[in-house]
Amino acid sequence: xxxxxxxxxxxxxxxxxxxxxxxxxxxxxxxxxxxxxxxxxxxxxxxxxxxxxxxxxxxxxxxxxxxxxxxxxxxxxxxxxxxxxxxxxxxxxxxxxxxxxxxxxxxxxxxxxxxxxxxxxxxxxxxxxxxxxxxxxxxxxxxxxxxxxxxxxxxxxxxxxxxxxxxxxxxxxxxxxxxxxxxxxxxxxxxxxxxxxxxxxxxxxxxxxxxxxxxxxxxxxxxxxxxxxxxxxxxxxxxxxxxxxxxxxxxxxxxxxxxxxxxxxxxxxxxxxxxxxxxxxxxxxxxxxxxxxxxxxxxxxxxxxxxxxxxxxxxxxxxxxxxxxxxxxxxxxxxxxxxxxxxxxxxxxxxxxxxxxxxxxxxxxxxxxxxxxxxxxxxxxxxxxxxxxxxxxxxxxxxxxxxxxxxxxxxxxxx
Amino acid sequence: xxxxxxxxxxxxxxxxxxxxxxxxxxxxxxxxxxxxxxxxxxxxxxxxxxxxxxxxxxxxxxxxxxxxxxxxxxxxxxxxxxxxxxxxxxxxxxxxxxxxxxxxxxxxxxxxxxxxxxxxxxxxxxxxxxxxxxxxxxxxxxxxxxxxxxxxxxxxxxxxxxxxxxxxxxxxxxxxxxxxxxxxxxxxxxxxxxxxxxxxxxxxxxxxxxxxxxxxxxxxxxxxxxxxxxxxxxxxxxxxxxxxxxxxxxxxxxxxxxxxxxxxxxxxxxxxxxxxxxxxxxxxxxxxxxxxxxxxxxxxxxxxxxxxxxxxxxxxxxxxxxxxxxxxxxxxxxxxxxxxxxxxxxxxxxxxxxxxxxxxxxxxxxxxxxxxxxxxxxxxxxxxxxxxxxxxxxxxxxxxxxxxxxxxxxxxxxx
Numbered sequence: 001x002x003x004x005x006x007x008x009x010x011x012x013x014x015x016x017x018x019x020x021x022x023x024x025x026x027x028x029x030x031x032x033x034x035x036x037x038x039x040x041x042x043x044x045x046x047x048x049x050x051x052x053x054x055x056x057x058x059x060x061x062x063x064x065x066x067x068x069x070x071x072x073x074x075x076x077x078x079x080x081x082x083x084x085x086x087x088x089x090x091x092x093x094x095x096x097x098x099x100x101x102x103x104x105x106x107x108x109x110x111x112x113x114x115x116x117x118x119x120x121x122x123x124x125x126x127x128x129x130x131x132x133x134x135x136x137x138x139x140x141x142x143x144x145x146x147x148x149x150x151x152x153x154x155x156x157x158x159x160x161x162x163x164x165x166x167x168x169x170x171x172x173x174x175x176x177x178x179x180x181x182x183x184x185x186x187x188x189x190x191x192x193x194x195x196x197x198x199x200x201x202x203x204x205x206x207x208x209x210x211x212x213x214x215x216x217x218x219x220x221x222x223x224x225x226x227x228x229x230x231x232x233x234x235x236x237x238x239x240x241x242x243x244x245x246x247x248x249x250x251x252x253x254x255x256x257x258x259x260x261x262x263x264x265x266x267x268x269x270x271x272x273x274x275x276x277x278x279x280x281x282x283x284x285x286x287x288x289x290x291x292x293x294x295x296x297x298x299x300x301x302x303x304x305x306x307x308x309x310x311x312x313x314x315x316x317x318x319x320x321x322x323x324x325x326x327x328x329x330x331x332x333x334x335x336x337x338x339x340x341x342x343x344x345x346x347x348x349x350x351x352x353x354x355x356x357x358x359x360x361x362x363x364x365x366x367x368x369x370x371x372x373x374x375x376x377x378x379x380x381x382x383x384x385x386x387x388x389x390x391x392x393x394x395x396x397x398x399x400x401x402x403x404x405x406x407x408x409x410x411x412x413x414x415x
Numbered sequence: 416x417x418x419x420x421x422x423x424x425x426x427x428x429x430x431x432x433x434x435x436x437x438x439x440x441x442x443x444x445x446x447x448x449x450x451x452x453x454x455x456x457x458x459x460x461x462x463x464x465x466x467x468x469x470x471x472x473x474x475x476x477x478x479x480x481x482x483x484x485x486x487x488x489x490x491x492x493x494x495x496x497x498x499x500x501x502x503x504x505x506x507x508x509x510x511x512x513x514x515x516x517x518x519x520x521x522x523x524x525x526x527x528x529x530x531x532x533x534x535x536x537x538x539x540x541x542x543x544x545x546x547x548x549x550x551x552x553x554x555x556x557x558x559x560x561x562x563x564x565x566x567x568x569x570x571x572x573x574x575x576x577x578x579x580x581x582x583x584x585x586x587x588x589x590x591x592x593x594x595x596x597x598x599x600x601x602x603x604x605x606x607x608x609x610x611x612x613x614x615x616x617x618x619x620x621x622x623x624x625x626x627x628x629x630x631x632x633x634x635x636x637x638x639x640x641x642x643x644x645x646x647x648x649x650x651x652x653x654x655x656x657x658x659x660x661x662x663x664x665x666x667x668x669x670x671x672x673x674x675x676x677x678x679x680x681x682x683x684x685x686x687x688x689x690x691x692x693x694x695x696x697x698x699x700x701x702x703x704x705x706x707x708x709x710x711x712x713x714x715x716x717x718x719x720x721x722x723x724x725x726x727x728x729x730x731x732x733x734x735x736x737x738x739x740x741x742x743x744x745x746x747x748x749x750x751x752x753x754x755x756x757x758x759x760x761x762x763x764x765x766x767x768x769x770x771x772x773x774x775x776x777x778x779x780x781x782x783x784x785x786x787x788x789x790x791x792x793x794x795x796x797x798x799x800x801x802x803x804x805x806x807x808x809x810x811x812x813x814x815x816x817x818x819x820x821x822x823x824x825x826x827x828x829x830x
C-alpha cells in the first residue's frame with residue numbers, strides 16, 4: 001500500500017515548528033509495510049488543503065493528513081476535505097456530549113460554545129477516537145475506496161490516535177505480506193570511512209539487503225533494509241546481515257535501534273553492582289543530565305561535581321592547583337584527577353572526568369577548539385583519551401559526553 | 416515572490432531524518448519577504464523528483480530543492496531537473512580542479528574518481544558556491560524566467576550556501592517591497608489561558624497585526640505578524656504591537672526572538688558582578704548544561720553539585736540528613752538548603768537548588784510525579800517555589816530548569 005502524507009499548518013510552512021509528525025508517521029507506517037510516497041506541507045487555507053489532497057488522492061487514493069482539527073477559525077481541514085468529497089457537515093451530538101463531560105471533569109467548567117466546531121463531522125465519516133485530546137480524528141472514504149484519514153497536529157494526540165486507532169485499521173487493509181523492514185546498529189568512536197573499509201572486507205558482504213551509513217553527532221549508525229519481501233523472509237535476511245556486521249564490529253557496536261549509550265552503560269554498571277559519578281568541566285552537567293534522563297538511573301548514578309571554574313576543580317574535586325598550573329585545565333593529568341576526585345568525593349566505584357575547549361573561543365595553537373580530555377576511573381584502574389572534536393560548541397560537548405560513556409563501556413567490557 | 420520548496424531524500428521520506436532544513440529555509444526566506452507556498456518531500460527516484468519539480472514550477476515558477484547533490488548513485492537531483500529543462504549535463508573542469516585541490520589539502524590524498532559526478536553540471540546552469548562542502552549548488556533558469564535553485568541536503572552546507580549565495584540573489588529579485596514580518600516575545604511561568612485573558616483586556620488590542628500563542632515546554636511565545644505591507648509599515652505596526660504587549664506583561668516577557676532565558680540570567684548576573692552555582696537533583700546537571708551552552712558563561716557560572724543521591728546532598732552540599740528525613744528529599748526545606756549549600760560550597764553569590772519527582776515512577780498521593788521544589792539564594796536572600804509540572808520525564812525536568820532560571824531572573828529584577 002502506498003500513501004501520501006499531507007501536514008497542514010502555517011506554523012509548519014513558516015518554519016516556526018519543525019515537522020516531527022512526518023518522521024514519526026513514516027516509521028510507524030513502514031513497520032506495517034505501508035510506504036509514504038510523497039509528503040506535502042500546506043498552510044491553513046481551504047484552497048491549498050483541497051488542492052493538495054485532491055492531487056494526492058489522484059496519485060495514490062490513500063492520504064493521511066495531520067493538523068487543522070482544532071477549534072479555531074484556522075482549522076479548515078475537515079470542511080475542505082468534505083467539500084472535495086462532495087459531503088456536507090453534521091453536528092455530532094455524541095461527540096459534543098463527550099467533550100462537555102471532559103471539560104466538566106477536567107477543567108471544572110462548562111465547555112465554551114466556540115468548541116462546537118470540533119464536533120462537526122463530514123457526512124458519512126467515521127470518527128477516530130482521541131484518547132489524548134478533544135478533537136476526533138476523521139476517516140472519510142468514497143465509493144471508489146479512496147480514503148483520507150485526518151489526524152490532529154499536536155504530536156502527542158497524533159501519536160496516540162495513530163497507535164490506538166489508525167494503525168490497527170491500516171494493518172487490516174494491507175493486502176499481502178510485503179513489508180519494508182529495517183534494523184539499525186549503533187556504533188561510536190569509529191570514522192565512517194573506516195567502517196566502510198571494514199564492511200567492504202566482509203566476505204560476501206552483508207547479503208541481499210540495502211546498507212546505509214548514518215553519521216550523527218553520537219557516532220555512525222548502520223541501517224540494513226529489506227523491501228518487498230515477506231515478513232519472515234525480511235527477518236531472515238536482516239538477521240543474517242546483522243550477524244555479519246556484529247562479527248565485523250564486535251567492540252564498536254553498542255546497541256540496536258534507538259539504544260542509548262547511557263542506558264547501555266547504566267545496565268553494565270548495574271549488572272556489576274557499580275555506582276557512577278561525574279566530574280564535568282566543559283560539558284557543564286550534560287553527562288549527568290544525559291544519564292539521569294534514563295528512568296531508574298538512581299540505583300547506579302549518584303551525582304557528582306560540575307567543575308566549570310578551576311577553583312571548583314580544586315575545592316570540590318580535590319584536583320591540586322599545582323597540577324592545573326603545570327599542565328593546564330585541559331590536560332590528561334587534570335582529566336584523570338577529576339575522574340578520581342569524582343570517585344573519592346562521592347564514594348562511587350566509577351568516576352568520569354571531562355575537560356576541554358568547546359569553543360567558539362578559548363582555543364590556542366597547541367590546544368585548538370575541540371580539544372577534550374576524558375578519563376574514567378573504575379575502582380582505581382584509570383584510563384584517559386584525547387578527542388580532537390569538530391563542529392559547534394554543542395556538538396563538541398555532546399561528542400565529549402558520548403566518548404566518556406564509551407570509555408566506561410569499553411573498560412567494563414574488558415576491551 | 417512565492418516559491419515552493421522540495422526536500423529530496425529517502426531518509427526524509429522514511430522518517431529516519433527529521434527535516435530541519437525546511438523550517439530554516441522558511442524563516443530565512445520570510446525575512447526577505449519570500450513566502451513558501453507549499454513544501455513537498457520526495458524520495459531519491461528520478462521520476463518522483465522530476466514530477467514534483469514540474470508540478471511546483473507549474474504552480475509558482477520558482478522552486479528551491481535540498482538534497483541529492485552528493486557523489487553516490489542515490490544523488491539524482493541535478494540530472495532529473497536538467498531533463499525537465501531539456502538540458503544535457505557537462506563536466507565542469509574548474510569545479511573538478513577545485514575539488515581535487517580540496518582533497519589534497521584537507522585529506523592529503525587524490526580525489527577518488529567516484530566523485531566526478533559532483534562536478535557534472537546541467538548545461539547553462541550557474542554554480543552556487545559551497546564554502547562548507549564539495550557539492551556545488553545549482554541555479555537553473557529557463558527562457559520564461561522559471562527557475563530552480565538546488566541546495567545540498569547537509570544542513571550545515573545548505574545553511575551556508577543559502578546565506579552566502581542564494582539569499583543575496585533572491586533579495587535582488589524580490590520585486591516591490593511587500594514583506595512578511597514577525598516578532599516573537601517570550602514569556603514563561605504564565606498559563607496560555609491567563610495570557611489570552613489579559614491580551615483581551617488590552618484597550619484597542621494589539622492593533623492591526625496577527626497574534627499567535629505558541630506554547631512550548633519553556634513557556635508561551637507570543638508572535639505578532641504583518642503580511643503584505645511595506646517594510647517600514649510592517650516595522651511600525653509590529654513596534655506598536657510589541658509595545659502594547661510589553662506594557663501588558665512587564666514581568667512575564669523575558670526576551671524576544673530566540674532569546675534564551677539562560678542567556679538573559681547570565682547577563683543580569685554579569686551586570687551585577689554576581690556568580691552563579693547550582694545544586695541539582697532531579698535535573699541531574701541539566702541546568703548546568705543549559706547555562707554552559709551559552710558561550711562565555713564562564714565569567715558568571717562557576718559550577719556546582721549534581722546531588723542525585725541523598726548522601727551527595729549531605730556530603731557535597733551540606734544538607735543535613737535530619738532535614739531530608741524530616742521533610743523528604745522533595746521539599747521546600749531541602750530545596751532551600753541545596754541552594755544555600757551550592758552557594759556556600761562554591762563561594763558564588765547565587766545558589767540554585769532543584770529537587771523533584773520527574774517520573775515516570777516515584778510519585779505518591781502527596782507528592783505526585785511532576786512535583787518539583789526550586790529555590791534560589793541570592794547573597795542570603797532566599798526564595799522557593801513549588802511546581803506542579805506535567806508531561807513526560809524530560810519535560811518535567813526541562814520545566815524545572817526553566818522555572819529555576821526564571822526565579823533567579825525575577826529576584827534579580829526585584830520582582
